[in-house]
Amino acid sequence: MNFIVTGGAGFIGSHIADHLIEQNHSVTVIDNFHATKLENLSRFTNKIEILDMDILDYEKLRNVVKNADGVFHEAALTLVQESFTKQKEYHDVNVTGTENILKLAKEFGFKVVYASSSSVYGNTKKVPIKEDAERKPLNPYGNTKLEDEYLAEKYSKLGVPIIGLRYFNVYGPRQNIAYAGVITKFLENIANRKTPIINGDGLQIRDFVYVGDVAKANLIAMESKVNFAFVNIGTGIALSINDLANIIIKASGLAIKPVHGPPLEGDVRTSQADVSLAKKLLNWKAETKLEDWLNETVQQIMKN
Structure with a gap:
């Protein structure tokens, strides 16, 4: 085609x-x-x-x-x-x-x-x-x-x-700051051996x-x-930004803690997909597990 x-x-x-x-x-x-x-x-x-x-x-x-x-x-x-x-x-x-x-x-x-x-x-x-x-x-x-x-x-x-x-x-390879990915920003900080900066209290939920x-x-x-x-x-799996930062820090082995900055304007509080329609209409389901990908990616970053 x-x-x-x-x-x-x-x-x-x-x-x-x-x-x-x-x-x-x-x-x-x-x-x-x-x-x-x-x-x-x-x-x-x-x-x-x-x-x-x-x-x-x-x-x-x-x-x-x-x-x-x-x-x-x-x-x-x-x-x-x-x-x-x-x-x-x-x-x-x-x-x-x-x-x-x-x-x-x-x-x-x-x-x-x-x-x-x-x-x-x-x-x-x-x-x-x-x-x-x-x-x-x-x-x-x-x-x-x-x-x-x-x-x-x-x-x-x-x-x-x-x-x-x-x-x-x-998330994934080739993600850049233009896509506004929190994962990209956290990984960039880790690559520079800096602590992740969380906007707001970190209790925001993402999928x-x-x-x-x-x-x-x-x-x-x-x-x-x-x-x-x-x-x-989406995956239907909820993860807080605090938990995301902690997974990345743990994978890095760095002795650091996340820092909290001011919340962002227009930031959604809770975002988690019900994915049943994707399964029913398209027979599609996400396969990649975030934690597995993060562990692998952070280990690569820490080698550099």
């Missing part, structure tokens, strides 16, 4: 591109390299068509996607804190850019699997969070992802096959899901007969 990955040089997009190549698909990556790196695609550079292009350039986009069998739409601005100060830019890229993809999907008839986010939920009353929970984002980034869901609903009614995968906290599992979920969603859904992509 001939697939396109927008934001395909980014953290999640590059893993989707790798997985597609491993499954013998044709892959074109569209990326403007705003916060992404060509080296993320180094495993299969010779097998992937890479286009330095912006999803806001509608005519160029149209020429590229017209022969696609499906589009994995990962291109987005993702920094929660930055979204407060760059609201127009976040709306342009995350909402207008997404609508460009959906308009073209309607014109050319391809399926779209795109990156939604657990940030659409905000602080929910019930945990684990089911897909039918009320959507009340706490920050402008989350608002753009909610607007994308409204667009998905609209274009689905116009006949576009579309699945929005609500990613929880994705960490491995990027390789997320890439598999994307292809399963694309190949499924499901024509419209929003699906949580």
Whole structure:
């Protein structure tokens, strides 16, 4: 199949591109390299068509996607804190850019699997969070992802096959600060033999899901007969930020304790997925265990 990955040089997009190549698909990556790196695609550079292009350039986009069998739409601005100060830019890229993809999907008839986010939920009353929970984002980034869901609903009614995968906290190789990963920040501190800094009291709950599992979920969603859904992509396992810091410190063997800084604006308190719909609709389940991956990664870091 001939697939396109927008934001395909980014953290999640590059893993989707790798997985597609491993499954013998044709892959074109569209990326403007705003916060992404060509080296993320180094495993299969010779097998992937890479286009330095912006999803806001509608005519160029149209020429590229017209022969696609499906589009994995990962291109987005993702920094929660930055979204407060760059609201127009976040709306342009995350909402207008997404609508460009959906308009073209309607014109050319391809399926779209795109990156939604657990940030659409905000602080929910019930945990684990089911897909039918009320959507009340706490920050402008989350608002753009909610607007994308409204667009998905609209274009689905116009006949576009579309699945929005609500990613929880994705982690793994190639994660950078642009993806705002707490794991990345903690590991960076450990690499510099510094203590992890926790924003707030550390009692925030997160559901960490491995990027390789997320890439598999994307292809399963694309190949499924499901024509419209929003699906949580997480593990269903809750972990506090304090516990995360302690796992990393323990693995490092360093005699340090985490330090607490001020809480972040727009930070969700509790985020844990109910993953039963992913299992039922897509027969997908996360396989990688966070603690195993952390132990292995920290040991590698400590050797350097």
